[in-house]
Amino acid sequence: MPHADSSLVPESIKTKTEFWNHVYDQLNSLLDGQRSWVTNLANASSLIYNSLAAFPAFGTDPTRAVNWCGFYLDALFFPSPRFSTHAVSDPQTDVLLLGPFCGKPACQFINVTPGKARGVCANAFIRRESVLVPDVDEYPGHIACDGDTKSEVVCPLILRRPEGDIALGVLDLDCLAVGGFDADDKAGLEEIAHLLVAACDW
Numbered sequence: 539m540p541h542a543d544s545s546l547v548p549e550s551i552k553t554k555t556e557f558w559n560h561v562y563d564q565l566n567s568l569l570d571g572q573r574s575w576v577t578n579l580a581n582a583s584s585l586i587y588n589s590l591a592a593f594p595a596f597g598t599d600p601t602r603a604v605n606w607c608g609f610y611l612d613a614l615f616f617p618s619p620r621f622s623t624h625a626v627s628d629p630q631t632d633v634l635l636l637g638p639f640c641g642k643p644a645c646q647f648i649n650v651t652p653g654k655a656r657g658v659c660a661n662a663f664i665r666r667e668s669v670l671v672p673d674v675d676e677y678p679g680h681i682a683c684d685g686d687t688k689s690e691v692v693c694p695l696i697l698r699r700p701e702g703d704i705a706l707g708v709l710d711l712d713c714l715a716v717g718g719f720d721a722d723d724k725a726g727l728e729e730i731a732h733l734l735v736a737a738c739d740w
């Protein structure tokens with residue numbers, strides 16, 4: 539099967555639970571034999587984004603479309619010498635750097651330094667728990683990369699290690715509709731986040 543066909547959604551899939559189980563299985567197949575986090579996160583963002591566009595609950599109504607799907611990664615875990623000299627003068631500042639994504643250009647980094655952090659991605663990363671936002675205009679400190687976004691869901695990427703867990707970054711999705719995501723979406727994305735963390739060499 540061509541890799542692009544992974545994003546096709548069979549007509550028999552009607553519920554969000556069925557949809558996310560299907561995306562999980564398709565992603566699991568795409569990850570087989572590949573341990574590069576760059577490759578796997580790139581394919582994951584494309585698969586999720588294009589599968590959502592093909593699913594009637596999101597894709598057939600342009601006012602309910604998911605307009606962004608991608609990753610932000612902790613700059614302390616993925617250091618970039620050029621980043622520290624061009625964007626942040628204080629080496630103690632911790633930020634999430636924009637990673638693989640599908641959608642319009644986005645914020646290059648998000649501050650996650652305790653006491654300075656704000657926004658949905660920062661809160662999910664710091665709290666190490668998913669954040670579901672029905673209406674971004676009602677969320678304190680929301681960072682608007684795209685003014686058309688009305689709802690958002692963010693899941694942290696947590697690497698479990700005997701010496702302690704490490705927050706690697708977040709999986710972030712935006713939607714054009716208020717209330718675009720629900721608990722089923724959050725649960726499905728959390729399973730995908732777990733799969734991705736286990737499937738990559740960090």
